[in-house]
Amino acid sequence: MIELRGITKAWPGGAGVQALDLSVPEGECCALIGPSGCGKTTTLRLVNRLVEPDAGSIRITGQDALAQDPVQLRRGIGYVIQEGGLFPHRRVGANVAVVPALLGWDAARTRARVEEVLALVGLDPAQYRDRWPHQLSGGERQRVGVARALAADPPVLLLDEPFGAVDPLRRAQLQQEVLALLKRLRKTVLLVTHDVQEAVLLGDSLALMRAGRLVQHAAPAEMLARPADGFVADFLGADRALTRLGLFRISDVPREAASVPGEALPEATTLRDALSAMLERGVTALPVAEGGSLTLEAVLASR
Amino acid sequence: MRWTWRNLDSIGAALGEHVLLVGAALLLAAAVALPLGVLAARRPVLRAAAMGGSAVLYSVPTLALFALLVPLLGLGFRAALLALASYAMPVLLRAVVTGLEGVAPAVRDAADGMGLTPRQKLWQVELPLALPSMLAGLRVAVATLVSAATVAAYIGGGGLGVLILTGLDQGHTEKILVGATLVCALALAADTALRRMQRA
Structure with missing residues (x-):
């Protein structure tokens, strides 16, 4: 569990963090997103005290992080940065x-x-x-x-743009593997990324920041369906409805019992990929490998 | 070659003095350059002052530096040692500072983030990574000192320069050749040894 309360950090050049409240429940991953300079990396570095806050409190697995020796604190927090930062x-x-x-x-x-x-x-x-x-x-x-x-x-991991330096082809596979690993090990994770797709894939919740403030903190499906304001909507992108469909699988929605012709999709397929298949084939219903069929109505109803 | 065979012991002593002078000057220079470089690499103001000051020091000609130190320390080994050390120090300082500055920020960040203390970071990460640069600086310093130490004979510092100097005085070609050859051989041998260390 990571709990930030009223955290404030001012930088001489502006763009710090202002009165930030954020908590990440145990075993969950919170993805911090936002435009560059919004304070997301500062927030991450506040947790292991590579940056010291001007005000506020930080609790990690129930302990007051600001009362501990920072060096000891960091030895108990996993830290992953872009390119790995390995000792050459x-x-x-x-x-x-x-x-x-x-x-x-x-x-x-x-x-x-x-x-x-x-x-x-x-x-x-x-x-x-x-x-x-x-x-x-x-x-x-x-x-x-x-x-x-x-x-x-x-128990706690901080990931700062962990896949930024990995080529796009390998990135998707690495993201999936890391996701599975973190879920299996039940780590509490704070992830900083500028990539909305990555945040949606890895985050149990998304925390969108702007100019040092938390604009919206919600589950990915919730934020994609109901962005708090125009800024959030813009940041998530015009294709946010499609991104959101990527969060659901065929097995998550009701199916028709009747089968339809064509190549069947496994029920682990995301609704985004299923919709893409419908567009490609010019049909409104697809056969599902496990039985029955998926209709366009069912996809639309998932909103 | 008759002179050489008859004077092997005094030639050996001159060579020994030369090596001692260079070695002691290097140790003295490193004892100043290493801590100063570590401090300067983190503090921009000190860095500017140290690099500027050492550039001036390095640009003073060897003989002039010897001449300047004689009124203060008199003739002899001590004056020669100090002059040579102040000649090598700027080279080593620059090597330490550039070596430390060459450590990737991500590597420092990872070291801090994993919970290394500043001292552990310095000894386990920064200095080992600065080592190639420091060895390169050491090579330059050694080459410079082996030749500069020859001039130390002018102020009674001893070493192979004495053979060359007295040889010139007496018009004794063999003596000059022996002194000059040994200086060259010493410089080459030291450089080869350090180059091997750099590769390892």
Whole structure:
């Protein structure tokens, strides 16, 4: 659980954070979005006190973060940044072992944990442990960055544009994998991104900021369906209704019992992709692989 | 070559003095440059002052610096040592500062964010990453000092310069050649050793 209350931080150049209230329930992921300079990265860095607030309170898993030693606090919070921020002079294994080493774990425990987290992020420990960061692709570096953040098993993770440096083709797969991983490990996550699609995919809630203030904090489907104002609507994009359909699957809506001809879609298909298939085929109903059919009316009713 | 064979011990002593002078000057220079560089890399005002001051120091000709120090410290090893150290210090300082500044901001940020203390960040991350730049600076400093130490003979600093200087005085070509050859050999050997270290 991350709880920010009345957090204020003024920068000399403006664009700080003003009287921000934000809470992320345990095991959920909150995606901070907004135009550049809106204060989203400052907000993230306030949580692990890389930035110190002028006023307000921060509680992490019930503890007053401002009363703790910042160095100790940070060792208990996973931190992932763009490109991973790996130490170039250390091999992958040593990079992952940074926080365990700071916490004084013994060699055997550290080694076992390094192998475990590398496997968690989809990297074969035997193959990757002894490589140097410069020998990895952008996506692999990012995976190592995530493994490093998970190494000491912190309950809270901060992700700052974690997929920004990964090429678009690999990004979607990495996002899906990280999403599944975070859900499985039940981490409480604060994610900063400028990509609405990424925020919608990964966030249990979206927090949209503008000029240091929180404009709207809601579940993705809610925010996409009912943006608080014109700014939110603009930021989410003209295709926000389509983005929202991407949140639902065929299995989430009622189906017709009767089958229709054509190639069947599995019920795990998103309504966005199903609608796209209808447009492509010029039909108003699609057969579903698990039985029955999906109609355009059902898609429209999901609003 | 008769002179050489008869004077191997004094040639060896001169070589030893030369190495000692260079080594001690390097240690002294590093003892100033390393902490000053670490401080200056974080403080823009101090950085400007230190880099500016050391550029002036470096541009003073070796012989002039020796001459300036004689009234203060007299003739001998100490004056030569101080002059050489103040000659090498700017080179090392620049190498430390540029090395530390070359550490990627994301790497520093990650170090802070994971909970390294400032001291741990310096020793475990920043200095190791600045090492290539520092070794490159050390190579320049060593090459400069090995040749500059030759001039130290003028103020009684000893070393291989004495062979060259007295050789010139006495018109003793062999003595000059032995001194000059050993200076060159020393410079090349030190540079080769440091280049190997840089690669490793």
